[in-house]
Amino acid sequence: MAWLGGAIPLFFRWRPLVIHLFISLGAGILLGAAFLHMLPDSAEYIGSKLGPPALLGFLLLYILEKFILTHPCPSDYCEYHHVGLMAFIGLSVHSLITGMALGAGILIPKLGLVVFFAVVLHKLPASLSLSSLLVKEKYKIQSIAVIILIFSFMIPIGAFLTYFFAKGTTTVTLGYLIAFSSGTFFHVAADDLLPEVHSRFDHRKESLATFLLGILIMWLIAVLE
Secondary structure, three states: OHHHHHHHHHHOOOOHHHHHHHHHHHHHHHHHHHHHHHHHHHHHHHHHHHHHHHHHHHHHHHHHHHHHOOOOOOOOOOOHHHHHHHHHHHHHHHHHHHHHHHHHHHOOHHHHHHHHHHHHHHHHHHHHHHHHHHHHOOOOHHHHHHHHHHHHOHHHHHHHHHHHHHOOOOHHHHHHHHHHHHHHHHHHHHHHHHHHHOOOHHHHHHHHHHHHHHHHHHHHHHHHO
């Protein structure tokens, strides 16, 4: 999915509204997955102790994105290629942590497909944004392809490492991992995607409907489980 999102700005010109609706759907899917699947499953293993790890997951991404992996401009001019590199590093770290959520979800059979679905829908706009930025900064197509390739491996690496080290662990540890992962989903939905949902005043109804559709999909899956 990262390759698909990264290729769109290179070979296609999608309407901004279509991309915006993908982001709205992804926000609904992520929130629905966190509230309707991940937190309830975590509660089965660790009960009321799920609060701290969920908060830690939220804060980790928040601090990384807002205070560590930022590139403030000292003036009105930003050196383009440096911004592109920082965007790549920031999104890659973000994806690595998201991969951890996927790895933790795979360890719980009924949660794996839901988390995978949520991650896939989130990675499409993320890779699309990165590729669009690199195109704007006049990177060569070959360089963009290599960057997107490296970026696309971040989630599998995070998922593999988490699955490898957590496989065979206790249900209590799984509960903490799932709660932590739900916190990262909260942050991605609330801080990265939801601001985009209401940013277009000319299509607010469509954005809201698509956002609610994502939540409805997750709710229906929870009911049918």
